[in-house]
Amino acid sequence: MTQGAIHALRAGHVFDGRQAAGPGMVLVEDGRIQDVDVTGAAPPEHAVVTDFGPDAWLLPGLIDAHVHLCWDATTDAVAHVSTGGTSALLDTARTAAATALRTGVTTVRDLGDRDYLTLALRDQVPPTERPEIVAAGPPITTRGGHCHFLGGEAEGTDALLAAVRERAERGCDVVKVMASGGNMTPGSNPLHQQYHPDDLRMIVDEAHRLGLTTAAHVHAAEAIGGVIDAGFDTIEHFTFLTPDGATLRHDLLDRVVEEGTFLSLTGGWVPGTPPPPPAMAARMDALIDVMTKVIASGARIVVGTDAGIEPGKPHHVFPYALAALAQVGMPALDVLRSATSEAAAALGLAGRKGVLRPGADADLLVLGSSPLADLSAVTDITAVYRAGHWLPGNPPH
Ligand SMILES: [Zn+2]
CATH class of the missing domain: 2.30.40.10 (Urease, subunit C, domain 1)
Incomplete structure (x- = not known):
């Protein structure tokens, strides 16, 4: 124009x-x-x-509340993001950003890069050639914990406060914490919590004091209560994984609804691509049951894809995430609100985006x-x- x-x-x-x-x-x-x-x-x-x-x-324009621009959506995505050179990762991120934008996703929240490369991308690429990027930098995680290879390991009061302050100083918008283990990291167990609830609360308070929003990755049923207590702005995944499957705790869902906490539900899988990790594939029916109940509860929902982490989640996956929400009972109007105005509110961009x-x-x-x-x-x-x-x-x- x-x-x-x-x-x-x-x-x-x-x-x-x-x-x-x-x-x-x-x-x-x-x-x-x-x-x-x-x-x-x-x-x-x-x-x-x-x-x-x-x-x-x-x-x-649509808002994907959970992406990983530095991840190349191959079967070797973890190796690429953990050992790839800076310029290779920046190339991946630049292509990912352009792909998302062509898909109609004009804002993304990157919840896990390496070496703060999404901030470099944001500086190097003009806004008109990429989505608006809400950046977390490397997620804060325990030593050897989920996605430790991104460089965000921190434990103990001093290190955790320093980690939050470093993100604020570098220009991040959101602090992402791995509150439980995950599926992408050898040795990490998604069924276990990673931080004491007191640590989570301290991280959230410090981030809010510095004007940043907060997001907690959590799969483990045992860790979700502590995440809610801590007051995170968004809870990622919210899958309630148990050793046998996934079992929603209604008391915790009720609290989320009461407090108006945003749930960032993870969905979207491109047909014809390799299947999800075995731990998730084996639980698919249980996960769909949890998601159906979460949506029926009236909780505030935003849409995250985890784009980039595996072949089923390339950076044009967002439309499939919208379809996935509709399939578990969300009316189309609510899906569109979740992907626009609700997501903007969750990301701290109310009135400006969505x-x-x-x-x-x-x-x-x-x-x-x-x-x-x-x-x-x-x-x-x-x-x-x-x-x-x-x-x-x-x-x-
Ligand atoms: Zn993620």
Whole structure:
């Protein structure tokens, strides 16, 4: 879009991050949304008008609340991210970011890089060529703990406080903590908690004092109570893994609902790719049961893919995560809210991202058909705009 000019984007339908209406028009100036109209008003006289037609949908760019840009989504992703050179990882991250953006994902939260490389990426690549990146840097983990190879090992009060402060000083937006083990790390057990609840609370308090949000990775049923007590802004995975499967604890879910904590549910798998890790594949029915109950509870949900960690999760996996939520009972309107306005709130970007309203960044997606009628419409992309710039490759009509 031309700098200084007002652009009017018109379509038969508008989803503003909360509700659908239309026909409508979004006015964009200098990378920001200046106005949104669903009353049928005519464009301003001097505006440059693009009319996408009566079937088109205008919506906020999508938000993936959990990605790993430095991970290359191969069977060797762990080896690549732990031993690859800086420039190789930056290349991976640059490609991953561009891929996500083409998929209509205009904001990502990176919850685990190595050597703070997503911050370098953010400095090196102009905003219009990548999504907005909310960055955690290396996750804080125990010695030899889950994803220790990313460089975020810290234990004990002094080291943990220093780790939080280092992330704030470097310019991270969020502190990610591995509260239980995980599936990607040899020797790590997803069934075990990694930190004492007092340590978790100290990390959260220090991060909040410094103006950062917080995210806790947790699979183990035994670790989820401590994560809720600590007051994390988002809880990742929330799978309630047990030795035999996965068993939801309703008392803990009730607390999450009461406190309004965001659950970042992990979904999305590209068909025809190698299966998930055996520990997860064996539990799939139980995991789906947990997710179904979580969604039915009314808890605040955001959508995370874990894009990059394995072949089933390449950096264009996001639409499959939306489909996965719909399959376990989430209405399409709620899925879209989770992927836009709710995610923005969870990431500390309320009002700036995930909404079409005056003052928000002009990150927009134009679809050729209704995502409310069929969520797979999010792959029927007519155009992507990032900070008001039309992304080449999806030409407007
Ligand atoms: Zn992850």
